Amino acid sequence: xxxxxxxxxxxxxxxxxxxxxxxxxxxxxxxxxxxxxxxxxxxxxxxxxxxxxxxxxxxxxxxxxxxxxxxxxxxxxxxxxxxxxxxxxxxxxxxxxxxxxxxxxxxxxxxxxxxxxxxxxxxxxxxxxxxxxxxxxxxxxxxxxxxxxxxxxxxxxxxxxxxxxxxxxxxxxxxxxxxxxxxxxxxxxxxxxxxxxxxxxxxxxxxxxxxxxxxxxxxxxxxxxxxxxxxxxxxxxxxxxxxxxxxxxxxxxxxxxxxxxxxxxxxxxxxxxxxxxxxxxxxxxxxxxxxxxxxxxxxxxxxxxxxxxxxxxxxxxxxxxxxxxxxxxxxxxxxxxxxxxxxxxxxxxxxxxxxxxxxxxxxxxxxxxxxxxxxxxxxxxxxxxxxxxxxxxxxxxxxxxxxxxxxxxxxxxxxxxxxxxxxxxxxxxxxxxxxxxxxxxxxxxxxxxxxxxxxxxxxxxxxxxxxx
Numbered sequence: 236x237x238x239x240x241x242x243x244x245x246x247x248x249x250x251x252x253x254x255x256x257x258x259x260x261x262x263x264x265x266x267x268x269x270x271x272x273x274x275x276x277x278x279x280x281x282x283x284x285x286x287x288x289x290x291x292x293x294x295x296x297x298x299x300x301x302x303x304x305x306x307x308x309x310x311x312x313x314x315x316x317x318x319x320x321x322x323x324x325x326x327x328x329x330x331x332x333x334x335x336x337x338x339x340x341x342x343x344x345x346x347x348x349x350x351x352x353x354x355x356x357x358x359x360x361x362x363x364x365x366x367x368x369x370x371x372x373x374x375x376x377x378x379x380x381x382x383x384x385x386x387x388x389x390x391x392x393x394x395x396x397x398x399x400x401x402x403x404x405x406x407x408x409x410x411x412x413x414x415x416x417x418x419x420x421x422x423x424x425x426x427x428x429x430x431x432x433x434x435x436x437x438x439x440x441x442x443x444x445x446x447x448x449x450x451x452x453x454x455x456x457x458x459x460x461x462x463x464x465x466x467x468x469x470x471x472x473x474x475x476x477x478x479x480x481x482x483x484x485x486x487x488x489x490x491x492x493x494x495x496x497x498x499x500x501x502x503x504x505x506x507x508x509x510x511x512x513x514x515x516x517x518x519x520x521x522x523x524x525x526x527x528x529x530x531x532x533x534x535x536x537x538x539x540x541x542x543x544x545x546x547x548x549x550x551x552x553x554x555x556x557x558x559x560x561x562x563x564x565x566x567x568x569x570x571x572x573x574x575x576x577x578x579x580x581x582x583x584x585x586x587x588x589x590x591x592x593x594x595x596x597x598x599x600x601x602x603x604x605x606x607x608x609x610x611x612x613x614x615x616x617x618x619x620x621x622x623x624x625x626x627x628x629x630x631x632x633x634x635x636x637x638x639x640x641x642x643x644x645x646x647x648x649x650x651x652x653x654x655x656x657x658x659x660x661x662x663x664x665x666x667x668x669x670x671x672x673x674x675x676x677x678x679x680x681x682x683x684x685x686x687x688x689x690x691x692x693x694x695x696x697x698x699x700x701x702x703x
Contacts, residue, residue, distance in 0.1 A: 241615055242640045245276055252651045255658050258631050258641030262651050265623040265644040269313035277317045277642075278511065278618035279601050281594045281630050283327040284310075287342050299331065303346045307357030310623065311350055315361055317621075318405040321511040321612055324365060325597045326350075327373065327589070329398045337385045337392055347401050365403040368510055369560055373398045373593055377565040400562075400593065404510035411489055411506045412513035416482045418609065420444055421493065421503055423475065428497045431467045437498040439463055443475055444485040444493060510601065511612065517600040518555025525556065558600070564592035573627060576656040580668040585627040585650050594622075594630040598637055605638040615640060628654035 243251055243259050248271065251259035261268055287302035297305045314324050328343040349355045353364035378396035385392035411417055424440045431439060438460055446456030456479050464472050485493075489506060496503055521529070529552050568574075577584045602618040603610060610617060618639050622630035625643030627650060634641035635658065645651050656664060 240640065242619055242642055245272055245614070245619075245642070252645075252648075253655050253658075255631075255635055257635050257639065258643070260625060260628060260631065260643045260645065260651055260654060262645060262648060264646060266309035266313065268644045269310065269317060269623065272313075272317045273614075274316050275319050276614050276619070277621045278319050278322050278613050279325070279598065280314060280318065280323070280621045280623060281325040281597050282622050282624045283589050283593075283626075284624045286329045287331060287340070299334070299340060299342060302342055303349060306346060307349055307355060311355070311357035311365075312359065312361050314623075315358060315363070315365055315405060319613060320406045321507070321509045322405050323368065323510045323512070323597070323601045324401075324403040324405075325594075325601075326401045326403065327398060327593055328401065330395065332382060332385070337389070343399055343401075350401070350403060363405075365405065366407045368402045368404045368407065368512075371400040371402055372561040373400055373590065374561055374563045375566050375590070376563055377567045397561075402597075406509040408507075408509045409486070409488065410508045411486050412508055412515070413506055413603070413609070414513060414515055416478075417485065417506060419478060420482070420485060421505055423471070423478070424493055424497060425503045426471070427468065428500075428503060433498050433500055435463050435467060437494050439467070439475075440497045441490070441494050443479060444490040445487065446479040447484070448480045449476065505609075507612075511603070511618075512601050513603070514557050514600065516604060517558050517596055518553075519558050521556050558596070562592050562596055564590050566590040566592075573653075573657050576659070576664050576668075577653055580656075580664065580671045582653045582656070583649065585653065588627050589629040591629055591633060595633050595637075598630075598634055598639060602639055625654065626650055628657055632657040 239251075240254055240257055240259055242257075243254065246259075246261065246268070249261055249263070249268070252262045253260050284306070285297065287297060287299040318324060328346065330343055331340050332338060333340050347367065349357065350365050351367050352358075353361070355364060358364050375396050375398070378394060380386040380394045382392070382395065386394055420443050423443055427436050427439050427443070430436075442456040442460040442464070446460075447453060449456050449458065449461055461472075461476070464475055468475070484490075492504055574584060576582075598620055602620065605617065607617045613619060619642065620630065620634040620639050621642045621644075622628070623644050625631065625645035628643045628645070631641040631643040631654075643654075645654070659667065
């Protein structure tokens with residue numbers, strides 16, 4: 236169909252369960268659907284699979300003793316194959332205790348070791364495994380004491396409220412992120428190279444990339460180099476000076492590559508970070524104390540006992556704080572559109588839903604924002620986000636909202652049908668399912684409780700225990 240999203244071309248032999256402008260949901264075994272995707276076709280995979288729990292849940296989960304073999308044999312190699320070289324794999328993988336004992340299982344850490352071992356059988360016929368870019372943790376601040384036996388009854392353990400998230404990448408390098416600042420510098424470098432002879436152009440570009448505010452002892456942005464700019468590029472003097480003064484130095488290894496290209500008359504290279512990542516896309520709001528610091532400019536500069544040197548730019552307003560490696564989210568939303576629609580039209584909600592904060596953070600952090608004028612790294616004109624355990628498709632709905640292409644895989648037909656509610660407004664939902672309101676067979680699942688994470692803080696919470 237002509238109105239199908241472009242991402243359906245990645246699975247030409249499959250019919251989507253439903254589509255939207257930017258994505259498609261497919262019903263089927265994700266291990267089989269992964270095999271049908273082209274190599275190097277996906278920019279980001281974000282998922283929360285069924286965890287290895289002691290009791291089988293309605294959505295299905297593998298036993299603890301077999302879990303890691305199941306995951307490696309069915310998913311690891313295919314995830315590595317379909318990721319773009321710059322791609323990332325985000326795996327939210329909760330923990331459990333050993334059966335009948337107050338001993339914590341290490342299964343998710345053992346799985347991490349296998350995912351980063353290129354010699355693991357799960358990567359048979361692949362040239363490499365995956366790389367751990369960073370470990371991140373989701374803290375559910377509303378989690379009630381659990382597991383019940385060890386925390387509430389015997390009272391000799393503490394509440395299990397933190398879930399590991401492994402950020403894995405297909406390849407890894409040291410190139411800088413493609414920030415607006417970096418791209419501006421490189422566009423200026425291209426202009427300098429086009430208008431100035433190679434040797435002075437290289438000196439000017441070095442000042443742009445590695446300079447500091449003009450001063451008597453300036454190493455890269457010297458008065459002599461400013462004079463070169465005034466002679467050769469009089470219309471750009473203020474722009475170049477302001478950019479140098481307001482921005483950080485470009486990493487020296489990459490800067491040398493650019494300078495060498497300018498001097499040799501070659502094309503100016505742009506950074507190709509692996510994995511694609513930019514923490515400026517996911518800045519957090521400053522704390523009140525940091526806001527006060529920026530406003531007053533009062534703080535103690537100098538070296539700390541730890542060795543950190545707090546410099547003069549510590550009080551700059553950079554539009555937000557760089558995120559730390561944990562995501563704090565209570566996950567107690569009880570009146571989301573999805574929940575309200577499920578209740579109204581008599582659908583059973585997915586019992587273990589992704590907390591939205593997790594996929595939203597990683598989509599922003601690991602894929603660029605629209606518009607995609609400079610996007611040249613993927614299969615299409617914008618990045619593709621995939622969730623291989625789609626569930627109620629929180630990942631797909633967030634990717635759609637954020638302007639990325641998306642795919643989602645899910646085996647259960649009921650969960651797929653319900654997940655489409657996330658993409659409907661009230662008029663669309665009423666037109667599609669309004670006939671169900673009067674159906675006397677509708678079952679109200681308002682008091683259905685999922686005990687996968689033994690989290691009873693809200694009957695309606697978006698609980699990311701297994702899938703989305």
